Structures are given as structure tokens and as C-alpha cells.
Amino acid sequence: MGIIAALVIGAIAGWLAGLIVRGAGFGLIGNIVVGIIGALVAGWLLPQLGVSLGSGTVRDIVNATIGAVVVLVILSLIRRV
Secondary structure (H helix, E strand, O other): OOHHHHHHHHHHHHHHHHHHOOOOOOHHHHHHHHHHHHHHHHHHHHHHHOOOOOOOHHHHHHHHHHHHHHHHHHHHHHHHO
């Protein structure tokens, strides 16, 4: 996957995760970073759980969004403490 595609998928996933986890958005750059980190987290976590969601760009966005939600929940828990 190209770097531009990774940035676009990260931005979409970070934005979606920010909508899902209310009050945890970090702006455009922060959402891209959270989306990319989320994609890495999901790339490790979902196979460990035996989850396979298909193939293609939509799968990449869904996986990255799931990972970004996990990252945002963890970050919001750390911020509260």
C-alpha cells in the first residue's frame, strides 16, 4: 500500500473512530496518526482473535477504525487518570 493510501485510510479511520468515541478526536493530523496506529493495532489484534473481515480497501478502513477505536478508548482512559 502506498504512503498516500495509508494516510487517506488513516484519516478516514481516525475520523470514524473520533465519531464513535465521543470527545476523543484529535483534529486532522491527530486523527491520521490515531488511524495509522489503529491500523497497526488492528493488524496485530484481529488475527490474534481469529477475526478475518475479507479483503480490499473497505476491509482496511474497517480494520483501522476498529484499531483506532481501541487506541482512543485507551487514550481516553489514560487522560482521565
